Amino acid sequence: MLLLRNASVRLLFAGQALYWSCSLIGITLTSLVGLQLAPSNVLATLPLALLVMGNLLAVQPLSLFMQRHGRRPGLMLGAGSGVVGGLICALGVGIGDFALFCLGALPIGAYQASAMYYRFAALEAVDEQQKGRATACVIGGGVVAALIAPSLALWSRSALSTPYMGAYLMIAALAALGLLLVSQLREGAAPAPGKPGLAAMRELLARPLVRAAIATTAIGHGLMILVMNATPLAMSFCGFDVATSAGVIQWHMLGMFLPAFVAGPLVDRLGSRRVAVLGGSILLASAVVALLGLSHTHFLISSFLLGLGWNLALIAGTTLLAEGHVAGERGQAQGLMELVNGSVAACASFASGALITGLGWAAINMGVLPLVAIALLMLLPARRSAVAV
Numbered sequence: 001m002l003l004l005r006n007a008s009v010r011l012l013f014a015g016q017a018l019y020w021s022c023s024l025i026g027i028t029l030t031s032l033v034g035l036q037l038a039p040s041n042v043l044a045t046l047p048l049a050l051l052v053m054g055n056l057l058a059v060q061p062l063s064l065f066m067q068r069h070g071r072r073p074g075l076m077l078g079a080g081s082g083v084v085g086g087l088i089c090a091l092g093v094g095i096g097d098f099a100l101f102c103l104g105a106l107p108i109g110a111y112q113a114s115a116m117y118y119r120f121a122a123l124e125a126v127d128e129q130q131k132g133r134a135t136a137c138v139i140g141g142g143v144v145a146a147l148i149a150p151s152l153a154l155w156s157r158s159a160l161s162t163p164y165m166g167a168y169l170m171i172a173a174l175a176a177l178g179l180l181l182v183s184q185l186r187e188g189a190a191p192a193p194g195k196p197g198l199a200a201m202r203e204l205l206a207r208p209l210v211r212a213a214i215a216t217t218a219i220g221h222g223l224m225i226l227v228m229n230a231t232p233l234a235m236s237f238c239g240f241d242v243a244t245s246a247g248v249i250q251w252h253m254l255g256m257f258l259p260a261f262v263a264g265p266l267v268d269r270l271g272s273r274r275v276a277v278l279g280g281s282i283l284l285a286s287a288v289v290a291l292l293g294l295s296h297t298h299f300l301i302s303s304f305l306l307g308l309g310w311n312l313a314l315i316a317g318t319t320l321l322a323e324g325h326v327a328g329e330r331g332q333a334q335g336l337m338e339l340v341n342g343s344v345a346a347c348a349s350f351a352s353g354a355l356i357t358g359l360g361w362a363a364i365n366m367g368v369l370p371l372v373a374i375a376l377l378m379l380l381p382a383r384r385s386a387v388a389v
Helices: 008-035 045-068 071-095 098-115 118-123 128-138 142-157 165-182 198-205 208-239 242-257 260-270 274-291 298-325 326-358 361-379
Strands: none
Touching: 008 045, 008 071, 008 098, 008 118, 008 128, 008 142, 008 165, 045 071, 045 098, 045 208, 045 326, 071 098, 071 118, 071 165, 098 165, 118 128, 118 298, 128 260, 142 165, 142 242, 198 208, 198 260, 198 326, 208 242, 208 274, 208 298, 208 326, 208 361, 242 298, 260 274, 274 298, 274 361, 298 326, 326 361
């Protein structure tokens, strides 16, 4: 198995597990801390919004930094930001300072941005025939987080006399361990950067293959964030309690990560485009199941399929992007993909609450259908235009 044979893939798998553990602890507790510290309930989700902003501000500069200086320094910089952010948030909780707590969310967002490049680093650690499996193995690190992060969140929130402070110290500790791991990555020579700035982006977006790859990941990621965030609210409107909703979200998380170990070999065997079509089809099936009923079973199956479709779309889109640029364009191409992914995810995150309360659960799932159709149609004219070296 590639995960066992390749040292870089093993390190990146472990680093991904640590990052997603930090992320899930934050997702579970940050809004609750915001509600406790904020001067107004309206500002309770501001720290999460600032985390998203930190991601968007860091994603492109990090990619260009790694293009010039190599993968290892950039990933170490990102993990170090997670350490700093966790410590600032813990201090904010400890002294009851909402502004300081919000400030700590920004560098945690930079850590999130760097972790999104782990799967690209895996592509560079293997040969052409193993790229799908390498990407999938790294994304599969989230399985570990899905299993351990809920327990870590519950334990760490009350580990110290000040509630929740221990959780952010836990985030800092996990990020520090991630920093130690990525510092052990073998660093190859960074390829010479290509054209800078907007000219390079326009050239990349002129290629149907690059557009299709970015549309596949962005639409898959955006829809996953939109529907996942709306699911607990929809279930509460249907009379389900928090524990039942949490169980559905846990199955969603397993759907996001567990199939990665199958998706990778599928990409290597069938090709990125076919797996992207399969991922889009599963996203459509998720929406159809959600529209068929409002029982616990409907929510559970729909959420699991949503995670599975996201997984296939992300892996297929990532490997498809690698076919559409040369090594000198790596920083611009990968940064562009993550910038679009992050922007779409931010819009979906902010919109989900308003959409579920204003339009309803059925309307959200109806909206999935045309968006997935757009992604599938964009795959039709895509052709292999260049191979990264």
